[in-house]
Amino acid sequence: MVHAEHAHPQTPSLRAAGMRQTPQREAILKVLQASDRPLTVEEIWESMEKRRSGLPTVYRNLERFVTEGWAESLMGQDQVMRFVLCRSAHHHHHLSCETCGRMVEVDACGIEESLAGMEKLSGYRITRHQLNLFGVCPSCREANGG
Numbered sequence: 712m713v714h715a716e717h718a719h720p721q722t723p724s725l726r727a728a729g730m731r732q733t734p735q736r737e738a739i740l741k742v743l744q745a746s747d748r749p750l751t752v753e754e755i756w757e758s759m760e761k762r763r764s765g766l767p768t769v770y771r772n773l774e775r776f777v778t779e780g781w782a783e784s785l786m787g788q789d790q791v792m793r794f795v796l797c798r799s800a801h802h803h804h805h806l807s808c809e810t811c812g813r814m815v816e817v818d819a820c821g822i823e824e825s826l827a828g829m830e831k832l833s834g835y836r837i838t839r840h841q842l843n844l845f846g847v848c849p850s851c852r853e854a855n856g857g
Contacts, residue, residue, distance in 0.1 A: 734763060735769075736772050748812040748813050749795040749807075752773065807846075809846065826840065
């Protein structure tokens with residue numbers, strides 16, 4: 712199942728996560744919620760309505776959001792780290808359009824059986840995995856004739 716590109720969840724609860732509700736944190740979350748593609752720290756900072764904080768503060772807050780499962784950090788093909796808001800709390804993967812950069816979440820994983828085989832062969836206990844998927848979105852395919 713793919714989540715709709717424009718479906719935005721409720722703002723994650725800063726207080727429930729034990730974080731103070733600051734204008735900087737709210738501004739970062741607002742920027743992430745408004746984006747349909749991953750953003751660099753600099754892009755997030757430049758899009759914040761009131762830049763009361765510096766880039767290090769944005770980095771620290773993004774790291775905390777990743778820890779809370781609200782955002783995910785993704786390494787781009789250009790080796791630049793970008794952040795995207797996770798629109799669901801359960802395990803999922805992100806599917807990026809190689810043409811326009813839009814991103815959606817994909818609920819289906821389907822590699823659990825392979826992971827179990829890898830555990831058996833390696834002796835490791837796999838605790839998590841990250842899978843980035845790339846393709847061409849319907850809008851870009853239509854614009855390019857299929």
